[in-house]
Amino acid sequence: MYQRILVTTDGSTLSKKAVRSAIDLAAATGASLVALNVVPRYPMSYFEGGVSISTEDVSRIEKKWADDGQAIVDAVETNALDAGVKVKAVIARSDLVAEAIMATAKKHKCDLIVMASHGRKGIKRLLLGSETQHVLTHSSVPVLVLR
DSSP, X not given: OOSEEEEEOOSOHHHHHHHHHXXXXXXXXXXXXXXXXXXXXXXXXXXXXXXXXXXXXXXXXXXXXXXXXXXXXXXXXXXXXXXXXXXXXXXXXXXXXXXHHHXXXXXXXOSEEEEEOOOOOHHHHHHHOOHHHHHHHHOSSOEEEEO
């Protein structure tokens, strides 16, 4: 059925449920898993008043975010291996989360993307946006959304 499943995670309780489901699905179908955490880049603005941040501080903050993201996917890797599922832990550095998810799915030749959704509706969805909705509407790979 599936050969390679991409599961996205930010370490939240909701995404942990998606990870558990993805591991179970991979185990049931004999698929391998790609665990992805998208790490943002540090926002740089030249119009934020008099506060300037040194290049070293930006590098330090971005490294901390990457280390935290790696710890998240490493935990997924441990859980998947315990379940007998072959897994690859990946972080992507991008401010465009949905685009990074789709690019990673393409790069690793995934045939399913598993991700969580908060299920926001109305004004909250409009104001907060939805990375899941963006992936759903633009991905050429099937997407399984869990709440």
